[in-house]
Amino acid sequence: MANILKGKAVTDSINEKLIxxxxxxxxxxxxxxLAILRVGERPDDLSYERGALKRCExxxxxxxxxxxxxxxxxxxxxxxxxxxxxxxxxxGILMFRPLPKHIDSEKARQMLAAAKDVDGCTDLSxxxxxxxxxxxxxxxxxxxxxxxxxxxxxxxxxxxxxxxxRSLVIGRPVSMMLMHENGTxxxxxxxxxxxxxxTKEADIVIVASGQMDSVGxxxxxxxxxxxxxxxxWNEEKQKxxxxxxxxxxxxxxxxxxxxxxxxxxVTTSILLxxxxxxxxxxxxH
Numbered sequence: 001m002a003n004i005l006k007g008k009a010v011t012d013s014i015n016e017k018l019i020x021x022x023x024x025x026x027x028x029x030x031x032x033x034l035a036i037l038r039v040g041e042r043p044d045d046l047s048y049e050r051g052a053l054k055r056c057e058x059x060x061x062x063x064x065x066x067x068x069x070x071x072x073x074x075x076x077x078x079x080x081x082x083x084x085x086x087x088x089x090x091x092g093i094l095m096f097r098p099l100p101k102h103i104d105s106e107k108a109r110q111m112l113a114a115a116k117d118v119d120g121c122t123d124l125s126x127x128x129x130x131x132x133x134x135x136x137x138x139x140x141x142x143x144x145x146x147x148x149x150x151x152x153x154x155x156x157x158x159x160x161x162x163x164x165x166r167s168l169v170i171g172r173p174v175s176m177m178l179m180h181e182n183g184t185x186x187x188x189x190x191x192x193x194x195x196x197x198x199t200k201e202a203d204i205v206i207v208a209s210g211q212m213d214s215v216g217x218x219x220x221x222x223x224x225x226x227x228x229x230x231x232x233w234n235e236e237k238q239k240x241x242x243x244x245x246x247x248x249x250x251x252x253x254x255x256x257x258x259x260x261x262x263x264x265x266v267t268t269s270i271l272l273x274x275x276x277x278x279x280x281x282x283x284x285h
Contacts, residue, residue, distance in 0.1 A: 002249075002256045003152075005227075007144075007265040010151040014269040015059060021276050022060040032279035033062040034118070034272070035084045037095045039077065039103070040070035045096040048268075052094065055268050061275055064090065074103050078111065085113040091282055092118035092275035115281070118274035120173070129173045132180045137274045142174040144266035145206055145227045146181075148257060154204065154225050157182040162199050164188045164215065164243075165208030170229050174206055195219065207243045217248040225255040229263050 022032055034056060038045055049065070056063040066084065068077060077099075084093050093116045099105045114124035114136035120143075125136025137143075149156060161183040165171035175187045183204070188195045199205050199219040207215050208229040220226065230243030242259030250256050257263055 001251065002226075002253050004250075005148055005152050005225075005255050005257045005262065007148065007257070007262045010148050010266050011269045013151060014147070014266070014273060015055075018059050018061075018269070018273060018276055021280070025276070025279055026060070030279055030282070031062050031089075032060075032092075032276050033064060033090050034092045034094060034275045035064045035066060035087075035090045037066050037068075037081065037084060037093060039068045039072060039096070039099055042096070048096075051268050052271060055272055059272055059276075061272055070100055072100075072103075077103050077108070081108060081111055085111070085116065088282070090116065091278040092116050092271075094119050094271065095121070097121070116278060118271055118278060120274075121169075126168060126173065130176050132176075137277070138177065139169050139173050140267045140270040140274070141170045141208075141229060141263065142177060143270045144263050145170070145174050145229060146177050147266055147270065148227060148263065149204070149225070152255065154255065156204065159183050159203040160201055161185045161204045161206070162188060162202035163206045163208065164195065164199070165206075165210060165229075167208065167210070170206075170208040174208070178204070178206075209243045211243060212241050213243070213245050215243055215249075216245040217252055220249055220252050222252060222254065224253045226253050226257065227263065228257050228259050231259050231264055 025032055036049055053063050084090055095112055099108055109121055112122050114122050117125045117136045120137045120139035122136055128135030129138050161178045163171050163175045166187055166189040175185045178185050186198055188198055196219045200221050204225045206227045212232040228242035228244040231240055234241040240260045
C-alpha cells in the first residue's frame with residue numbers, strides 16, 4: 001500500500017503562509033488583486049474560475065472578473081488586456097485560453113505583462129523557468145508538482161526522474177525544475193520507445209501524458225514516487241480519473257498522488273501564491 005500524497009495538506013500549508021503575507025501587505029496599504037480575463041462561458045473555464053474565486057475569498061485576495069462576449073472584436077480584447085497590464089492596482093492576470101479563433105492567441109500570450117503572468121504562459125516566464133531566474137512565474141501545475149515533492153520531503157537531488165509529457169504547461173517546465181534541484185531527468189513523449197522500461201528505472205515519475213488511464217502497473221516497480229498530473233471525466237467509470245491507472249499502480253509504488261485530491265487543488269494555491277509574490281514585488285517599488 002502506497003503513501004497517498006494528498007494535495008490538501010500541501011494546500012493548507014501554502015494557504016496558512018499566504019494569509020499571513022496578505023495581512024502584512026494590507027497593513028502596508030497593498031491589497032493583492034487578481035484579474036480574471038474570460039471570453040465566453042466555457043464550462044471548464046467557469047469551473048476553474050469558481051475554484052479561484054473561492055480561494056481568493058479564503059485568502060483575502062481581491063478578485064476582479066472581466067468577462068467579454070464570445071464575439072468580442074480583436075481590438076476590444078487587446079484594449080482590455082492592455083488596460084489590465086497598465087492598471088497598477090492589479091498584481092496578477094489569469095487569461096483563460098484557448099481564445100476564440102478570431103483572436104490571435106499567440107499575440108495575446110506575448111502581450112500579457114510577464115510581471116503579472118501568474119499562470120506562467122508567456123515566453124518570458126518560461127525563459128525564467130529554463131534559466132532559473134526571476135522572470136515572470138513558473139506554470140502553476142509544474143510548480144504544484146514540485147511543491148508536493150517538497151512538502152512530503154521526497155528527495156530530488158541525485159535521483160532519477162522521468163517526466164511523461166513535453167508540453168510547455170507541465171512536461172518541459174517541470175523537467176527543468178527537477179534539473180535545477182539536481183535531479184537526473186529523462187523526458188518521455190509520444191515518440192519515445194519502450195516508455196515502461198524507462199519509467200521502471202526512475203525514483204520519481206511525473207505523469208502528464210494527457211491520456212486518461214493510459215499508464216498502468218507495467219510502468220512501475222516498488223519504491224517509486226508517482227505524481228499524476230492528469231485529470232479528466234471518465235464516462236465509463238462515471239468519475240474523475242488521472243493519467244495513471246491508480247487502482248493498479250497504488251499497491252506497487254511507495255508514494256502516489258490521488259486524482260482528484262492531488263495536484264489540482266495545489267495548482268490553485270500556487271496561482272494565488274504568485275499573485276501575492278507579484279504584490280510584494282510591486283510593493284517594493
